[in-house]
Amino acid sequence: MKKVVAKIYTDQDANLDKIKNKKIAVLGYGSQGRAWALNLRDSGLNVTVGLEREGNSWKQAEKDGFKPVHTEEAVKNADIVIFLVPDMVQRYVYLEKVKPYLKEGMDLVFAHGFNIHYRLIEPPKNVDVYMVAPKGPGPTVRDFYTKGGGVPSLIAVHQDYSGEAKEKALAIAKGIGSTRAGVIETTFKEETETDLFGEQTTLVGGVMELMRSAFKTLVDLGYQPEVAYFETINEMKMIVDIIYDKGFSGMLKAVSDTAKYGGLTSGKYEINEDVRKRMLEIAEKIRSGKFAEEWIEEYGRGSPTIKEGMEEVENSLEEQTGRRLKELIERGKPKS
Numbered sequence: 001m002k003k004v005v006a007k008i009y010t011d012q013d014a015n016l017d018k019i020k021n022k023k024i025a026v027l028g029y030g031s032q033g034r035a036w037a038l039n040l041r042d043s044g045l046n047v048t049v050g051l052e053r054e055g056n057s058w059k060q061a062e063k064d065g066f067k068p069v070h071t072e073e074a075v076k077n078a079d080i081v082i083f084l085v086p087d088m089v090q091r092y093v094y095l096e097k098v099k100p101y102l103k104e105g106m107d108l109v110f111a112h113g114f115n116i117h118y119r120l121i122e123p124p125k126n127v128d129v130y131m132v133a134p135k136g137p138g139p140t141v142r143d144f145y146t147k148g149g150g151v152p153s154l155i156a157v158h159q160d161y162s163g164e165a166k167e168k169a170l171a172i173a174k175g176i177g178s179t180r181a182g183v184i185e186t187t188f189k190e191e192t193e194t195d196l197f198g199e200q201t202t203l204v205g206g207v208m209e210l211m212r213s214a215f216k217t218l219v220d221l222g223y224q225p226e227v228a229y230f231e232t233i234n235e236m237k238m239i240v241d242i243i244y245d246k247g248f249s250g251m252l253k254a255v256s257d258t259a260k261y262g263g264l265t266s267g268k269y270e271i272n273e274d275v276r277k278r279m280l281e282i283a284e285k286i287r288s289g290k291f292a293e294e295w296i297e298e299y300g301r302g303s304p305t306i307k308e309g310m311e312e313v314e315n316s317l318e319e320q321t322g323r324r325l326k327e328l329i330e331r332g333k334p335k336s
């Protein structure tokens with residue numbers, strides 16, 4: 001395994017002056033859009049929210065004290081355009097509402113490398129293209145910032161026309177609070193491929209299916225669904241919280257010796273070479289662009305696989321059991 005030590009950028013490495021007098025258009029006001037617009041504004045920057053339609057986001061932005069405008073209006077006046085609409089929408093927004101108004105020296109900023117890396121968006125040479133990718137959900141980006149903290153981010157430069165793209169990426173990262181924690185430099189390729197791999201193999205896909213498979217195994221063996229739910233799904237939160245705070249060794253120290261012995265032996269038996277072979281296949285599908293192709297096709301057909309998958313999960317025994325236990329679980333949560 002290659003050993004590399006990444007440089008970590010913090011507050012003193014980033015200068016808000018780099019973008020202080022620039023007009024920033026935040027396109028989209030959803031999970032990340034709302035957090036970025038609010039944090040950048042609270043950091044003293046000049047933010048306009050640009051939206052495609054006068055829907056829920058529009059109302060929310062108004063409630064938060066912005067005067068949202070239609071996308072092209074925001075772009076026409078902007079120096080920095082930040083793409084915070086869904087990845088599958090960005091290409092259309094770029095082609096229809098951004099490209100016609102591009103000016104030399106403008107900045108195009110992304111929170112995920114998908115559209116640039118897979119060449120769905122191909123900007124002209126005379127603009128800066130960079131990324132600030134928060135490693136957490138939008139509401140957390142906002143919540144940590146208002147409490148004086150910040151969610152770490154990755155930054156990357158795809159195109160450096162001005163010669164200052166990296167400084168500006170760091171300034172944006174500071175504006176959303178990320179340099180209070182730390183920022184690491186990456187490439188669009190690395191961020192895109194690792195982000196997709198992480199969400200598929202662990203965060204979204206792997207962890208969920210691991211829990212569901214364990215639940216199903218117990219229920220098939222005749223154990224009560226409620227008991228299975230506690231053991232294979234509900235307790236995950238407590239274990240992950242300890243890993244988050246104290247790492248794997250901290251978690252191992254917090255569980256019983258019996259759990260430690262069983263975990264250290266059975267875990268490796270369960271997640272074996274076969275599983276890693278599949279992980280490699282998943283990585284290959286991402287790296288070759290095949291996953292991107294498949295997802296674009298799915299989106300073009302109205303996302304039937306997502307709809308079907310969501311329905312299957314919602315109707316599953318584990319979800320029904322979880323809903324039934326919700327009241328009990330809520331009752332037990334600490335009262336702050």
Ligand code: NDP
Nearest residue numbers: 028029030031032052055057084085086111112136137138
């Ligand atoms: P959201 O799905 O939350 O974006 C919703 C926003 O986009 C809303 O303002 C919505 O407006 C608008 N929108 C939705 N559909 C359309 C459409 N068809 N046409 C025009 N506007 C539309 O996006 P995220 O915040 O999740 O993602 C934004 C970017 O951030 C992505 O590149 C993503 O990969 C990246 N990212 C996301 C993270 C996350 O935690 N969510 C983490 C790190 C990066 P309306 O209300 O009018 O529908």
Ligand code: MG
Nearest residue numbers: 112195196199
């Ligand atoms: Mg992702």
